[in-house]
Each structure stands twice: as structure tokens, then as C-alpha cells.
Amino acid sequence: MAFSKNRFASSNTREANSSTAAIRGWLAPAELAGINQERLGRVLLIYVFLAVTFGRNLCEVDGMRKRTMKQTLAAMFLLLAGVAPAKATPMLTLTGVSGANAGGVYVYPYFGSLNGSPHFDMLCLDFYNHSNVGSSWAVSISSVTDSIQHEAAALLSFDIDHGIYANSLGQYAVWSLFSNLSGNAYYDSNTQQIADIKNAVLYDVNHNQLPNGFSYSNYILFSPVGAGNDNQRFIADSPVPEPATMLLLGSGIAGVALSRRLRKTK
Numbered sequence: 001m002a003f004s005k006n007r008f009a010s011s012n013t014r015e016a017n018s019s020t021a022a023i024r025g026w027l028a029p030a031e032l033a034g035i036n037q038e039r040l041g042r043v044l045l046i047y048v049f050l051a052v053t054f055g056r057n058l059c060e061v062d063g064m065r066k067r068t069m070k071q072t073l074a075a076m077f078l079l080l081a082g083v084a085p086a087k088a089t090p091m092l093t094l095t096g097v098s099g100a101n102a103g104g105v106y107v108y109p110y111f112g113s114l115n116g117s118p119h120f121d122m123l124c125l126d127f128y129n130h131s132n133v134g135s136s137w138a139v140s141i142s143s144v145t146d147s148i149q150h151e152a153a154a155l156l157s158f159d160i161d162h163g164i165y166a167n168s169l170g171q172y173a174v175w176s177l178f179s180n181l182s183g184n185a186y187y188d189s190n191t192q193q194i195a196d197i198k199n200a201v202l203y204d205v206n207h208n209q210l211p212n213g214f215s216y217s218n219y220i221l222f223s224p225v226g227a228g229n230d231n232q233r234f235i236a237d238s239p240v241p242e243p244a245t246m247l248l249l250g251s252g253i254a255g256v257a258l259s260r261r262l263r264k265t266k
Contacts, residue, residue, distance in 0.1 A: 088115075092222050092234070093136040095119050102168035103186025108160060109167075112222075112234060122222070122234035123157045125150075127175040127184075131231040139222040144235060146221075149177045152201045154219040157237050158211065165197055173197040 096111040096119075109121040131137070144150040153174050160170040172187055172194045181187040187194060204210065224231040 089138045089225070090141055090222075091115055091136045092139045092231075094131045094133050096133055098167075100167055102172070103184045105184075107168050107171035108157075108174075110234065112236070114222075120236050122236050123153065123160075123174060124171070124232050124234055125153055125174060125178055126232040127179045127181060129230050129232045135231070137229055137231045138225050140225050142221050142223065143216065144219045144221050145216050148202065148205055150221055150235070151205045151216060152177055152198070153235055154216055154237070155201050155205060155210070155214065156197075157219065157235055158214045159201070161237065162211075169194060169197060173201065177202075 091114070093113045094110060095113050097106040098109050098111075100107050105127075108123050110124055111119045112122045113119050144154040156165070156170050156174050159165050160167055165173070168186065169190065172181065172190070175181055176187070176194055176198050181194075218237060220236050222234045222236065224233065
């Protein structure tokens with residue numbers, strides 16, 4: 001079966017909506033600077049909320065402008081305290097493996113943690129690289145839509161989770177997207193079946209034949225960064241909670257609470 005290299009993905013599966021696309025484009029320089037776009041977007045939303053809230057207070061009583069400005073600055077200071085950790089390099093930790101083994105290697109799922117977050121399932125993309133359980137390394141976090149292979153890996157992750165393919169066959173189909181696996185006993189014994197799975201998923205990606213409930217935006221890619229960092233790449237199938245996000249939310253709430261407290265005591 002021949003597969004076209006052209007993509008026919010519709011806008012509603014590649015971006016949640018046009019507004020999201022516009023925001024991502026506007027925040028692109030932030031990603032290059034090492035600041036996660038989604039986190040920066042949440043920061044901006046909190047700033048807008050506070051600006052609207054305090055702006056209304058400014059308009060209510062002209063004589064309170066100076067006091068309200070002090071309240072605003074205090075809240076902004078708390079927000080900035082939460083922004084700083086968000087700029088730190090993300091650190092991915094391989095916390096464990098499922099124990100499932102095929103061809104002498106572990107297969108999906110792997111378990112990871114990002115900057116101390118709760119554990120989550122991961123799908124491995126690199127057969128020949130190696131990561132030790134318990135080790136941590138610097139990663140970049142990006143969308144899976146940067147290549148057809150990453151999109152196919154995300155779709156395979158979805159299919160495995162929904163019982164369409166067995167973990168071992170699905171994992172080897174993912175690895176075969178990026179590497180030649182000839183010589184591995186499991187691959188050599190299941191070459192045709194693995195190739196059929198890989199080709200079927202690539203066909204679906206190329207022709208945008210995606211199952212209900214699947215969206216590329218639900219998957220994120222962890223890629224090792226830094227000289228000599230030869231750890232494996234992984235895909236996670238759900239947004240990963242980050243401590244910085246909770247700190248940002250908490251600092252925003254603290255800013256509003258501080259404003260109300262100052263207003264009552266004056």
C-alpha cells in the first residue's frame with residue numbers, strides 16, 4: 001500500500017480553535033526563550049483578571065487611586081514570585097516501568113514525573129537510547145505535530161490504550177517509526193504484523209482518518225536537551241500537572257485576597 005506524504009488534517013483536530021492558534025503564534029518567541037507557552041498564557045490570563053478587577057476599583061472612588069495602586073503592585077509581586085520557577089528547565093524523571101517485556105526490553109507503559117509532579121504513563125520513542133529508572137534529565141516540551149512520525153506515535157498510544165493493539169506490538173510499531181529493529185528477536189518474529197500496524201497508522205495520519213475522542217493536542221513530547229544527553233524521548237497522553245502552575249494559581253488568589261484585606265483595614 002502506498003502512502004502519501006501530504007497531510008489532510010482538519011483544523012479542528014490540530015488546534016482546539018482559531019483563538020488557541022492565534023495565542024500560540026503570538027507566544028511562539030516565549031517558547032524559544034525556554035518559557036512554556038501554556039504556562040505563560042495562564043500567567044497572562046491571571047494578569048488580565050487582576051487588571052480588570054483592580055481597574056474597576058480605581059474607577060469607583062477617585063480618592064482611593066493611590067491605595068488601589070499599592071494593592072495592585074502587591075498582587076503583581078506575588079504573581080512574579082510564581083512566574084520565576086516556570087522558567088526553569090523541565091526535568092523528567094523515569095520513575096518506573098510496567099514490567100512487561102518483549103524481545104529482552106521493557107515495553108509500554110513507562111512511568112514518569114515532571115519536576116516532582118504525580119506519576120503519569122509514557123510511551124517510549126527510542127529503541128537504542130537508554131534511560132535508567134530513577135534518573136532525571138533536562139527535556140524540552142513540545143507538541144507532537146512537528147512530524148508525521150510523532151503524530152503516528154501519539155495515535156498508536158491512543159490505540160494501545162483503547163485495546164486496538166497489544167502493548168508489545170504497539171510499542172515495537174512505535175519504535176519502528178524511528179529505527180531499524182532488524183536483529184531483535186521479537187521484531188524478527190513479528191516483522192510483518194508490526195509493519196502492518198505501522199503502515200495502517202501512518203495511512204490514518206496522512207489521510208486524517210482519526211478515531212472519535214482522539215486529538216493531537218492531548219499529547220506532549222518530551223525530548224532530552226543538553227550536550228551528552230542521550231536519554232530516550234517519551235510521549236505522554238495527558239496534560240502533565242506542574243508545580244509552577246499551582247503556584248501561579250495560588251499567587252493569583254493570594255493577590256486578590258490581599259487586595260480585599262487592605263481595602264477592609266483602611
